[in-house]
Amino acid sequence: MKDKDLYSIPFKGLSLGNHIFDWTLDKEFFALYEMSDISDSCIDARLNLVKHSGFIELFFVLKGWVEVVCDRCLDPLKIDMESDAQMYVKFGEQHGDYDTEDDDNDVIFLSYGDDKLNVAQYLYEYAHLSLPMRKVHPLDVNGQTTCNVQMISKLEEYLVK
Numbered sequence: 325m326k327d328k329d330l331y332s333i334p335f336k337g338l339s340l341g342n343h344i345f346d347w348t349l350d351k352e353f354f355a356l357y358e359m360s361d362i363s364d365s366c367i368d369a370r371l372n373l374v375k376h377s378g379f380i381e382l383f384f385v386l387k388g389w390v391e392v393v394c395d396r397c398l399d400p401l402k403i404d405m406e407s408d409a410q411m412y413v414k415f416g417e418q419h420g421d422y423d424t425e426d427d428d429n430d431v432i433f434l435s436y437g438d439d440k441l442n443v444a445q446y447l448y449e450y451a452h453l454s455l456p457m458r459k460v461h462p463l464d465v466n467g468q469t470t471c472n473v474q475m476i477s478k479l480e481e482y483l484v485k
Contacts (some may be wrong), residue, residue, distance in 0.1 A: 331444035335413075338375050345371040349386070357448055360446055361455065363400065364391035369447050370394060378431035380413035380445070384462055396460045396479075407454035413441060 335347060347353075349367040354360040370375035376382040386407040394401040413432045434441065461470040469476060 326458065328442060328444040331447065332440045332442040333371075334440045335373070335380060335440040337377060338373070340375050340377065343373045345373065347371075347447070349388075350452060353444075354421065354446070354448070354451075360448070361392050361452060362390045363393070365389065365451070367405070367451060371443060379415070380441075382411040382446075383480065384409045384411070384443075384446065386447070386450055386454065390451065390455070392455065392459050394461050394471060395458055395479065396469070397475040398412055399461070399475070401459055403435045403455065405451070405454045407450050409446075409450050446484060 331347065347369045349365055349369050351364045354362045354365060365388060367386050367390065371387045372383040372385075374383070384407070386405065389402055389404050391400050391402050393399070409430075409432050411432060413434055415434055415436050415438075417433070424463070431443070464470050
């Protein structure tokens with residue numbers, strides 16, 4: 325079983341400039357979270373960390389596939405996904421050194437004593453944010469649903485017209 329510590333980056337020892345970190349997010353990764361919609365996956369996750377003298381830039385790129393439950397028939401559904409995001413890491417107290425009037429969700433505040441950053445939660449969130457709002461099997465070439473036929477007929481049986 326994987327551990328969330330595998331996604332910790334000891335940034336204190338890094339030199340200024342670009343640093344690349346790669347992971348594969350699979351079934352074991354999403355099993356670390358109780359309420360994940362993703363039951364299986366093969367996602368190549370890359371983090372380009374750019375360390376500056378006063379802050380850190382994080383560039384996330386996720387690409388691969390995930391397996392979720394179809395919203396219509398409840399069968400497994402494999403979805404290709406691709407996502408990218410950018411975040412900034414600033415040092416100091418959030419309510420001290422920086423103006424909190426601009427509540428920016430793309431900024432992480434760390435204290436000066438912190439020496440590592442765990443990005444597991446951000447990888448988890450970006451994978452889930454890349455999922456479509458409605459997760460259903462696609463239509464075939466004839467415009468018919470590819471959902472589980474038995475479930476669709478059961479749903480039609482209870483359809484109120």
